[in-house]
Amino acid sequence: MQLNFRQVRQELPRCPSRRAKTPYVTGRCVHLRTTYRAPVARAQVSEENALEQAFESALLEAQAKGGARQRPAHAYPEEPEAEDERERVFLVGAAIKGEQKKYTYDVHESVEELGRLAETAGLKVMGSTFQMLEAPNMSTYIGSGKVAEVARAVAALDVETVIFDDELSPGQLRNLERALGGTGPDGLPVDVRVCDRTALILDIFSQRAQTREGQLQVELAQTEYQLPRLTKMWSHLDRVGGGGQVKGTGEKQIEIDKRLLRDKAAQLRRELEAVRTHRRQYREKRSSTPIPVVGICGYTNAGKSTLLNTITGAGVLAEDQLFATLDPTTRRVRLKGNKEILLSDTVGFIQKLPTELVAAFRATLEEIQDASIILHVVDISHPNAAAQNEAVMQVLTELGVDHIPIVTAWNKIDACSNPDEVRRIAAKRTRTVCISGMTGEGLEQLMEVLGGELEKAMVEVHALLPYSAGDLLNDLHTGGRVKNQEYKEDGVEVTAAAPKSLAGRLHSLGYLLNELEGEEDEDEDEDDGVVLLA
Ligand SMILES: Nc1nc2c(ncn2[C@@H]2O[C@H](COP(=O)(O)OP(=O)(O)OP(=O)(O)O)[C@@H](O)[C@H]2O)c(=O)[nH]1
Numbered sequence: 453m454q455l456n457f458r459q460v461r462q463e464l465p466r467c468p469s470r471r472a473k474t475p476y477v478t479g480r481c482v483h484l485r486t487t488y489r490a491p492v493a494r495a496q497v498s499e500e501n502a503l504e505q506a507f508e509s510a511l512l513e514a515q516a517k518g519g520a521r522q523r524p525a526h527a528y529p530e531e532p533e534a535e536d537e538r539e540r541v542f543l544v545g546a547a548i549k550g551e552q553k554k555y556t557y558d559v560h561e562s563v564e565e566l567g568r569l570a571e572t573a574g575l576k577v578m579g580s581t582f583q584m585l586e587a588p589n590m591s592t593y594i595g596s597g598k599v600a601e602v603a604r605a606v607a608a609l610d611v612e613t614v615i616f617d618d619e620l621s622p623g624q625l626r627n628l629e630r631a632l633g634g635t636g637p638d639g640l641p642v643d644v645r646v647c648d649r650t651a652l653i654l655d656i657f658s659q660r661a662q663t664r665e666g667q668l669q670v671e672l673a674q675t676e677y678q679l680p681r682l683t684k685m686w687s688h689l690d691r692v693g694g695g696g697q698v699k700g701t702g703e704k705q706i707e708i709d710k711r712l713l714r715d716k717a718a719q720l721r722r723e724l725e726a727v728r729t730h731r732r733q734y735r736e737k738r739s740s741t742p743i744p745v746v747g748i749c750g751y752t753n754a755g756k757s758t759l760l761n762t763i764t765g766a767g768v769l770a771e772d773q774l775f776a777t778l779d780p781t782t783r784r785v786r787l788k789g790n791k792e793i794l795l796s797d798t799v800g801f802i803q804k805l806p807t808e809l810v811a812a813f814r815a816t817l818e819e820i821q822d823a824s825i826i827l828h829v830v831d832i833s834h835p836n837a838a839a840q841n842e843a844v845m846q847v848l849t850e851l852g853v854d855h856i857p858i859v860t861a862w863n864k865i866d867a868c869s870n871p872d873e874v875r876r877i878a879a880k881r882t883r884t885v886c887i888s889g890m891t892g893e894g895l896e897q898l899m900e901v902l903g904g905e906l907e908k909a910m911v912e913v914h915a916l917l918p919y920s921a922g923d924l925l926n927d928l929h930t931g932g933r934v935k936n937q938e939y940k941e942d943g944v945e946v947t948a949a950a951p952k953s954l955a956g957r958l959h960s961l962g963y964l965l966n967e968l969e970g971e972e973d974e975d976e977d978e979d980d981g982v983v984l985l986a
């Protein structure tokens with residue numbers, strides 16, 4: 453007996469646990485998890501074992517296997533009861549054998565995260581499936597049997613869009629759209645859109661970008677993504693001007709579209725350059741102030757904005773949603789001893805971050821490039837903390853900022869089931885502090901560690917400042933630590949620890965009496981990921 457997906461859809465809402473609402477179905481089995489992270493339970497459906505019965509026994513099995521665990525904040529939100537109009541999507545993941553890294557998302561988790569992304573984009577997840585593969589299929593990514601299975605699910609669940617967890621080639625997209633569409637069980641044609649994780653992330657970014665620069669970046673990334681894939685796109689992704697109302701002589705529609713897209717990309721690049729020049733000037737002005745910058749970065753939803761809010765009351769949007777923050781926000785914070793820093797919140801990272809986006813956001817992430825210290829916020833209560841940590845470190849390397857000292861904040865300690873164990877492990881690591889941006893726990897210690905690291909990042913200066921350069925003396929007091937100052941006939945002789953930028957300025961003005969030290973010592977500790985704790 454093959455499973456009838458329409459029946460699955462009709463029957464399941466009557467099942468007792470609302471939590472097990474995203475089951476996936478393969479062949480004759482119904483698979484489910486009662487809670488996020490609970491192991492999968494499956495039961496076969498047969499003539500004797502009706503769907504509802506099979507579902508019940510899978511439910512019992514899943515609960516016995518660990519369903520008692522609490523749903524963490526990042527599990528699927530409860531679905532609203534009311535009939536909703538959201539676009540209905542089905543998710544497909546694939547695990548390629550031999551592609552396993554040291555810390556990695558397994559395919560379940562990756563698809564689960566894809567589901568969270570889809571919810572963030574305002575889509576309704578109807579179900580999901582995945583396949584273990586030796587290698588991706590050249591023409592359809594997944595194997596033909598799996599394609600047929602997804603096609604059945606699409607027809608039965610009234611799915612409008614199928615989202616793949618990995619980036620698809622233009623050819624694969626086309627083939628899949630053709631294979632998954634067709635005729636539904638009711639004899640009506642089924643029109644299915646296929647897209648991949650990259651398009652979904654781009655879509656979320658475009659919904660959320662606030663500043664002109666953010667919007668331009670995303671639009672450019674989308675245009676570049678669309679160009680080689682010029683077929684059908686989501687209508688709301690499709691912002692290609694008029695669509696070529698005037699057909700050029702002998703030019704095929706697709707060529708017109710391509711030309712329009714290319715023109716649009718060029719135009720976007722010009723606009724972006726103008727906006728960036730403006731921001732660069734602002735940044736240069738800022739970098740001439742002596743206040744060191746601490747760049748907050750971390751996996752999406754790690755709690756970066758909450759932390760900045762708690763520290764500064766900045767009122768940055770913090771939400772239990774992926775990619776709540778897209779535009780950097782910077783706030784001034786006073787540390788103990790009256791030292792000031794600039795804390796800068798940035799866009800979150802995610803595994804399988806589309807390369808288009810890394811490139812597009814490179815400029816925004818220059819905020820991090822300027823930082824004296826990177827504050828890496830990790831959601832240590834997340835079951836995948838280790839893989840997320842790895843993903844962030846990878847992007848930092850890609851951005852060429854891995855030489856900047858990193859202070860790691862293990863956030864959400866309040867949500868850990870074993871906080872003492874986590875604290876014990878953190879204590880063994882250098883520059884790692886357990887905090888809760890929510891309750892404020894550990895923030896004082898974090899500030900202390902940041903202060904200490906900033907101090908280390910300073911260089912010794914011995915300078916003679918003419919009386920006309922009083923502002924520089926001021927800067928040394930605000931941004932650095934003055935150890936000694938004597939009023940001489942031709943100026944003030946000071947010995948101080950100063951931020952590198954300020955030391956450089958003193959050097960270029962010819963006020964320095966000492967040689968500037970070379971690069972600071974290499975980091976002595978190797979940061980090879982987080983031990984899986986949760
Ligand atoms: N339990 C607990 N939850 C937290 C803590 N910090 C943040 N959260 C929650 O985690 C979710 C994400 O927080 P944000 O501050 O928006 O995370 P972010 O890293 O800025 O996320 P993006 O901007 O989306 O990348 C929110 O629901 C917060 O309430 C914490 O210390 N403990």
Ligand SMILES: [Mg+2]
Pocket residue numbers: 756757758769770776777
């Ligand atoms: Mg944020």
